[in-house]
Amino acid sequence: MEKFENVxxxxxxxxxxxxxxxxxxPKQFLKTIKRTGLGVNLFDExxxxxxxxxxxxxxxxxxxxxxxxxxxxxxxxxxxxSREHAPxxxxxxxxxxxxxxxxxxxxxxxxxxxxILPVVLPKEAVDALMDDAQKGENxxxxxxxxxxxxxAADGEEYKFEVDAFKKHCxxxxxxxIGLTMQKVxxxxxxxxxxxxxxPWI
Amino acid sequence: xxxxxxIYDKIWDTHLADEADDGTCLLYIDRHLVHEVTSPQxxxxxxxxxxxxxxxxxxxxxxxHNVPTTLDRVNGIDNEESRxxxxxxxxxxxxxxxxxxxxxxxxxGIVHIVGPEQGWTLPGMTVVCGDSHTATxxxxxxxxxxxxxxxxxxxxxxxxxxxxxxxxxxxEITGSLRPGVTAKDITMTIIGETGTAGGTGYVIEYxxxxxxxxxxxxxxxxxxxxxxGGARAGLxxxxxxxxxxxxxRPHAPSGADWDKAMAYWVTLxxxxxxxxxxxxxxxxxxxxxxxxxxxxxxxxxxxxxxVPAPSDFEDGKVDAVKRSLDYMGLKAGMKLTDVEIDTVFxxxxxxxxxxxLRAAAAVLKGHKIKDGMRAxxxxxxxxxxxxxxxxxxxxIFKDAGFEWRMAGCSMCLAMNPDQLAPGERCAATSNRNFxxxxxxxxxxxxxxxxxxxAAAITGHLTDIRTFDGAA
Ligand code: SF4
Numbered sequence: 001m002e003k004f005e006n007v008x009x010x011x012x013x014x015x016x017x018x019x020x021x022x023x024x025x026p027k028q029f030l031k032t033i034k035r036t037g038l039g040v041n042l043f044d045e046x047x048x049x050x051x052x053x054x055x056x057x058x059x060x061x062x063x064x065x066x067x068x069x070x071x072x073x074x075x076x077x078x079x080x081x082s083r084e085h086a087p088x089x090x091x092x093x094x095x096x097x098x099x100x101x102x103x104x105x106x107x108x109x110x111x112x113x114x115x116i117l118p119v120v121l122p123k124e125a126v127d128a129l130m131d132d133a134q135k136g137e138n139x140x141x142x143x144x145x146x147x148x149x150x151x152a153a154d155g156e157e158y159k160f161e162v163d164a165f166k167k168h169c170x171x172x173x174x175x176x177i178g179l180t181m182q183k184v185x186x187x188x189x190x191x192x193x194x195x196x197x198x199p200w201i
Numbered sequence: 202x203x204x205x206x207x208i209y210d211k212i213w214d215t216h217l218a219d220e221a222d223d224g225t226c227l228l229y230i231d232r233h234l235v236h237e238v239t240s241p242q243x244x245x246x247x248x249x250x251x252x253x254x255x256x257x258x259x260x261x262x263x264x265x266h267n268v269p270t271t272l273d274r275v276n277g278i279d280n281e282e283s284r285x286x287x288x289x290x291x292x293x294x295x296x297x298x299x300x301x302x303x304x305x306x307x308x309x310g311i312v313h314i315v316g317p318e319q320g321w322t323l324p325g326m327t328v329v330c331g332d333s334h335t336a337t338x339x340x341x342x343x344x345x346x347x348x349x350x351x352x353x354x355x356x357x358x359x360x361x362x363x364x365x366x367x368x369x370x371x372x373e374i375t376g377s378l379r380p381g382v383t384a385k386d387i388t389m390t391i392i393g394e395t396g397t398a399g400g401t402g403y404v405i406e407y408x409x410x411x412x413x414x415x416x417x418x419x420x421x422x423x424x425x426x427x428x429x430g431g432a433r434a435g436l437x438x439x440x441x442x443x444x445x446x447x448x449x450r451p452h453a454p455s456g457a458d459w460d461k462a463m464a465y466w467v468t469l470x471x472x473x474x475x476x477x478x479x480x481x482x483x484x485x486x487x488x489x490x491x492x493x494x495x496x497x498x499x500x501x502x503x504x505x506x507x508v509p510a511p512s513d514f515e516d517g518k519v520d521a522v523k524r525s526l527d528y529m530g531l532k533a534g535m536k537l538t539d540v541e542i543d544t545v546f547x548x549x550x551x552x553x554x555x556x557x558l559r560a561a562a563a564v565l566k567g568h569k570i571k572d573g574m575r576a577x578x579x580x581x582x583x584x585x586x587x588x589x590x591x592x593x594x595x596x597i598f599k600d601a602g603f604e605w606r607m608a609g610c611s612m613c614l615a616m617n618p619d620q621l622a623p624g625e626r627c628a629a630t631s632n633r634n635f636x637x638x639x640x641x642x643x644x645x646x647x648x649x650x651x652x653x654x655a656a657a658i659t660g661h662l663t664d665i666r667t668f669d670g671a672a
Contacts, residue, residue, distance in 0.1 A: 015517065015520070016517070016520065016521060016524070017517035017518060017520075017521050018397055018398075018497050018499075018521060020497075020633075020635045022614075022633070022635040022636065022637055022638050023635070023636060023637075026637055026641070027614050027615060027616045027638075028616070030238050030266075030616065031238075031267065031280075031282035031283055031285075031286055031616070032282070033241035033242065033245070033285060033286060033289050034242065035242050035350075045636065045637045045641055050623070050641065050642075074517045074521075075398065075517055076397055076398040076401070076431070079397050079398070079431065080333065080633065080635060081332070081333045081347075081614075082239065082331055082332055082333040082347035082348060082349055083238075083239065083349075084239065084242075084331075084349040084350040084351060087349075102398055102401060103401075104398070104401065104431060105401055105402070105431065105433050106333060106346075106347050106348065106349055109349065109352070110349035110350075110351065110352075113349060113351035113352070114351070163365065164223050165221070165223050165225040165363075176351070176355055176363055177246075177250070177252075177354060177355050177358050177359065180227065180355065180358075180359045180361060180363065181358070181359065183219050183227065184359070186218060186219045186227070187218050187219070187227065187229075187359060187360065187361055190218040190219070190229060191218075191229070191360070194215075194216075194229060198461075198462075198465065199458055199461065200323075200454030200458040200459070200461065200462045201231050201259075201323070201326065
């Protein structure tokens with residue numbers, strides 16, 4: 001996984017609440033056996049009509065947002081299925097940060113495994129950043145993971161919380177499995193003891 | 202720290218393999234269920250890193266999402282991408298030596314139905330699957346939840362999952378259900394109360410008289426939709442019904458192991474004064490047969506209600522409701538029982554078990570579906586299908602005009618050819634009514650199997666309490 005670098009750029013506003021993983025990447029694109037190439041189908045059914053033509057007023061089809069690296073979204077972003085294709089599609093499109101008041105659990109953790117930072121902020125902050133996002137290229141938003149801040153166009157700074165371990169992995173581009181493999185002795189010991197007390201498992 | 206624990210606390214403590222100084226935990230996983238859609242990249246990752254599956258004997262795979270459910274599927278899968286995905290699972294199961302139920306096996310079915318049916322799911326276990334409806338297995342008093350593909354790879358390689366503990370939430374359903382009200386109505390009503398994010402950060406324990414009175418099938422239906430309420434998992438304390446269900450299943454313990462297992466299982470209850478961070482209590486008598494009207498599972502109302510207006514809501518929900526009414530082609534103020542249906546889908550890991558088919562067949566018996574109605578029943582597993590045939594349910598469905606399909610996820614998410622056309626309106630016993638879920642532009646109303654059957658007959662959403670079959 002690549003290291004997460006600080007981001008400063010245009011944010012696409014998506015004020016809709018409960019944006020689910022079926023919207024982020026519809027099921028017909030889950031048939032792939034690869035992780036890559038899903039960016040063109042990100043938000044497919046909102047982004048293209050049934051003939052495959054772009055729907056002009058969808059935010060990511062507008063000139064200002066075609067290369068957005070940030071999304072500011074309504075509450076409960078990423079609800080629905082566990083499909084990691086959702087963060088794969090976001091990542092492939094070039095999205096590095098999603099800001100919302102809340103995220104669904106599995107989507108939230110899937111983001112970190114794919115170099116995407118989901119930022120949870122209080123409603124007032126998300127509302128203010130949404131206003132910025134609506135201004136397109138006239139307002140840039142900056143995210144600093146090390147200091148855990150989001151800076152709005154007017155310089156207003158919002159602090160966010162992030163789990164220390166997840167932050168460490170993201171900043172250093174670390175792969176969880178490699179880290180857990182270093183604890184294989186502890187797992188061996190646990191498994192042996194556990195297997196003895198629960199022989200039917 | 203208080204000595205009193207919830208079931209979740211107990212299972213968590215028993216499975217804690219390692220805890221780092223920063224509080225990051227490794228949770229040991231007892232059962233890892235795998236299906237074809239969320240696993241190919243994980244196996245590929247193992248291959249690239251030269252890793253093997255740490256505990257193949259605890260890993261079970263079954264194709265379900267992509268498989269056709271038509272009778273001719275023995276001839277192979279037409280859609281090339283679906284076929285490649287299923288073939289990849291065939292190969293991965295073989296190469297890595299994990300338990301496997303191929304499409305040709307009568308035990309094949311939806312992973313969350315196969316696990317309990319085969320006795321892989323047992324009380325007190327940790328169960329994961331690259332699928333959000335893994336919560337289903339919580340019905341056995343197991344800690345069961347969905348994971349992403351990177352986590353699938355992590356569990357395959359290490360038999361552990363990196364986790365932070367969730368908070369405890371209690372949902373109590375007091376008293377008994379009224380006639381016509383089912384487990385599906387309980388779980389939908391809860392989501393209507395909490396919203397789709399109400400359970401975020403929590404593991405829910407469902408309890409109370411109405412939950413105790415449910416069969417194991419009904420309990421699975423309740424836990425199945427814990428994820429629709431945002432919860433990490435939902436679970437129910439095991440009791441005699443649980444033990445009776447498990448006993449004698451192919452992979453359940455027997456002999457001395459059974460006794461040892463029982464000694465542990467009977468400790469799986471929440472201590473009297475254990476702490477819950479959030480509590481919701483609902484009276485069973487207040488729960489009505491329910492149906493969704495919008496495009497989020499929280500958009501749920503009693504069947505005798507009317508379609509709400511955007512102005513009935515606040516904040517971001519106002520625009521969301523405008524959008525969903527537009528998508529659903531519904532007008533505020535319209536009676537839900539006036540909503541006409543084109544298609545009925547009975548199946549899925551929510552309501553694809555034998556009890557669900559019995560409930561639907563009981564309504565259908567002696568009736569025909571409305572002219573022009575497309576109706577299909579897709580049993581949750583090959584064994585459910587066989588049992589339904591033996592009990593004569595299949596004939597009831599067929600006589601009524603339903604298509605009698607092979608097992609799989611089918612129109613629950615429409616990855617296979619079972620899809621809605623744009624604008625087509627479906628009464629479905631599945632769990633998600635998202636835009637496009639059952640096919641681009643398709644409109645979904647979630648409800649119980651009995652209500653789905655009634656809708657197939659009348660051609661519109663129907664209150665099962667007043668349905669007399671004459672309509
Ligand atoms: S039946 Fe539906 S919800 Fe259940 S596992 Fe299959 S696709 Fe997912």
